[in-house]
Amino acid sequence: MRTAYTADQIRAAELTLMATLPEGALMQRAATGLAVVCAGLLGRVYGSRVLVLVGSGDNGGDALHAGAWLARRGARVEALLAGSKTHEEGLAAFLRAGGRVAEDMGEADLIVDGLVGIGATGALREPYASLANRANAAQALVVAVDVPSGVDASTGRVAGTAVRAHLTVTMGAVKTGLLVDPGASYVGALELVDIGLGPHLPDPDVAAMTAEDVDDLLPRPGAESDKYRRGVVGVAAGSDRYTGAAVLAVGGALRAGAGMVRYVGTAPPVHQVRASWPEAVITQLETPSLESVGRVQAWVVGPGLGTDDWAHELVARVLATDVPVLVDADALTIVAREKGLLRRTAPVLITPHAGELSRLLGVPADRVAGARLEHARRAVAELGVTVLLKGSTTVVAEQDRPVRVNPTGTPWLATGGTGDVLSGVGGTLLAGGLGACDAGACAAFLHGLAGRMAADGAPLTAADVAAAIPLAMRSLRGESRSGGRRS
Numbered sequence: 262m263r264t265a266y267t268a269d270q271i272r273a274a275e276l277t278l279m280a281t282l283p284e285g286a287l288m289q290r291a292a293t294g295l296a297v298v299c300a301g302l303l304g305r306v307y308g309s310r311v312l313v314l315v316g317s318g319d320n321g322g323d324a325l326h327a328g329a330w331l332a333r334r335g336a337r338v339e340a341l342l343a344g345s346k347t348h349e350e351g352l353a354a355f356l357r358a359g360g361r362v363a364e365d366m367g368e369a370d371l372i373v374d375g376l377v378g379i380g381a382t383g384a385l386r387e388p389y390a391s392l393a394n395r396a397n398a399a400q401a402l403v404v405a406v407d408v409p410s411g412v413d414a415s416t417g418r419v420a421g422t423a424v425r426a427h428l429t430v431t432m433g434a435v436k437t438g439l440l441v442d443p444g445a446s447y448v449g450a451l452e453l454v455d456i457g458l459g460p461h462l463p464d465p466d467v468a469a470m471t472a473e474d475v476d477d478l479l480p481r482p483g484a485e486s487d488k489y490r491r492g493v494v495g496v497a498a499g500s501d502r503y504t505g506a507a508v509l510a511v512g513g514a515l516r517a518g519a520g521m522v523r524y525v526g527t528a529p530p531v532h533q534v535r536a537s538w539p540e541a542v543i544t545q546l547e548t549p550s551l552e553s554v555g556r557v558q559a560w561v562v563g564p565g566l567g568t569d570d571w572a573h574e575l576v577a578r579v580l581a582t583d584v585p586v587l588v589d590a591d592a593l594t595i596v597a598r599e600k601g602l603l604r605r606t607a608p609v610l611i612t613p614h615a616g617e618l619s620r621l622l623g624v625p626a627d628r629v630a631g632a633r634l635e636h637a638r639r640a641v642a643e644l645g646v647t648v649l650l651k652g653s654t655t656v657v658a659e660q661d662r663p664v665r666v667n668p669t670g671t672p673w674l675a676t677g678g679t680g681d682v683l684s685g686v687g688g689t690l691l692a693g694g695l696g697a698c699d700a701g702a703c704a705a706f707l708h709g710l711a712g713r714m715a716a717d718g719a720p721l722t723a724a725d726v727a728a729a730i731p732l733a734m735r736s737l738r739g740e741s742r743s744g745g746r747r748s
């Protein structure tokens with residue numbers, strides 16, 4: 262599990278560590294780590310041109326000390342001092358090493374963003390915002406110190422302009438905002454410099470699963486397995502108008518390794534599901550009742566179901582069972598009208614996108630998308646369920662646990678029907694015995710990986726994503742060696 266922390270958590274750990282060290286030692290560690298990464302990027306340090314953007318805090322101090330390190334090795338380093346004050350020791354070291362103070366931004370091979378780090382609040386002010394824009398427009402490689410300036414280290418919010426880094430060198434521990442969009446999309450490659458903070462860190466704020474974690478959690482059949490023991494998943498999806506959603510949800514469930522999928526629906530989706538998936542056991546419903554449906558270990562309800570009275574009644578019946586339920590799509594609209602349906606003892610995993618969560622919380626969708634963690638946590642608190650919030654960074658939140666931030670995925674997944682596939686995958690993992698948080702996080706990881714494999718730089722369809730789920734599972738062992746990076 263890759264863990265990450267808020268700015269306050271990092272600051273508290275830093276204070277404890279600093280008390281055990283001589284003054285300035287921590288910054289030296291941080292700056293040396295930063296400089297070594299910069300030198301690696303430059304290849305040849307001697308004669309290279311480096312521009313250091315320096316804000317008024319310790320982030321600027323890190324950047325100045327790193328600039329001094331590079332200047333001592335023959336780089337031509339200039340510093341643009343943007344703050345109302347400048348880290349004194351850092352500046353003195355920088356000047357002693359032969360660094361020069363610049364009046365304006367010149368040509369450079371490498372720009373070091375030391376404007377602000379974990380001490381920033383709100384949108385970047387001037388002249389920082391203009392400098393960030395100019396750095397983004399420059400030809401140079403851009404390395405952010407600790408956090409790309411303009412990204413909120415604790416949440417990933419970007420309130421105005423932010424530096425778009427090719428690489429971010431973060432100190433001591435990963436910050437939450439580096440893993441959660443929109444912030445995560447400004448980070449580039451991420452390098453962690455060990456400054457000895459580890460023993461002083463509290464429980465993490467968020468965690469990202471690795472391929473190895475997912476591999477360890479996935480239910481796999483053993484010699485004693487039979488189809489019932491592997492987990493039977495019920496899918497209540499599709500309607501006369503939306504038949505494809507049923508096909509895709511059943512496909513996601515089957516491809517994720519369900520022992521059996523029981524599909525329930527009306528005649529038109531039933532015909533489609535039967536034609537696409539002869540493996541599914543189908544009950545055609547005349548009334549919204551589950552009486553004639555055999556036993557299942559978990560339900561998926563909602564994709565393409567519609568929101569009329571019939572659908573409402575079916576959602577209520579599914580939620581009245583005593584097994585885990587994954588609630589998606591139209592079922593989310595229905596529970597937004599009657600939140601009491603979510604009050605049950607067995608686990609509930611809801612899988613909204615920002616628009617659906619906005620209806621559940623009564624908050625505009627753009628605010629949900631801009632502050633994904635905050636709203637996922639709020640939904641957990643208000644609704645008492647596990648929340649998988651889909652989108653550019655999918656997050657899974659549950660009471661009393663670090664939020665899981667999904668590290669896989671690709672924007673090619675932004676196409677109709679991929680969410681239906683995800684719901685099927687999640688349902689199968691619930692039926693296989695995973696808890697709601699693990700089921701959601703593993704489903705998002707596999708779905709994101711399958712999306713990348715299916716896309717490989719070109720458009721995909723939702724059916725392609727379902728078809729690639731077994732490939733994604735197979736690749737987990739290889740991925741765990743390469744770290745499961747974002748692309």
Ligand SMILES: NC(=O)C1=CN([C@@H]2O[C@H](COP(=O)(O)OP(=O)(O)OC[C@H]3O[C@@H](n4cnc5c(N)ncnc54)[C@H](OP(=O)(O)O)[C@@H]3O)[C@@H](O)[C@H]2O)[C@@H](O)CC1
Pocket residue numbers: 275279287288291292316317318319320321323344345346376377378379380381382383384385386387389406407408432433456
């Ligand atoms: N201590 C150590 O030994 C270690 C420290 N480390 C390093 O220290 C960094 C944290 O340093 P920090 O706490 O000094 O805060 P930091 O982010 O540099 O700047 C805050 C200042 O910026 C300003 N400002 C704020 N908001 C703004 C805005 N929106 N737009 C524009 N300006 C804004 C405001 O100052 P003002 O200009 O308003 O006077 C505020 O005071 C951390 O990220 C890491 O790099 C690590 O290397 C480990 C060792």
Ligand SMILES: Nc1ncnc2c1ncn2[C@@H]1O[C@H](COP(=O)(O)OP(=O)(O)O)[C@@H](O)[C@H]1O
Pocket residue numbers: 590614651652653654655670671672673674675676677678679680681682683708
């Ligand atoms: N920009 C993006 N980057 C990565 N993944 C995305 C992006 N936009 C959407 N997705 C993913 O695509 C899927 C879309 O699901 P959803 O919104 O429910 O669509 P549908 O209802 O058409 O199936 C989700 O898994 C979501 O996380």
Ligand SMILES: [K+]
Pocket residue numbers: 320374375376377378405406407408409410
């Ligand atoms: K920075």
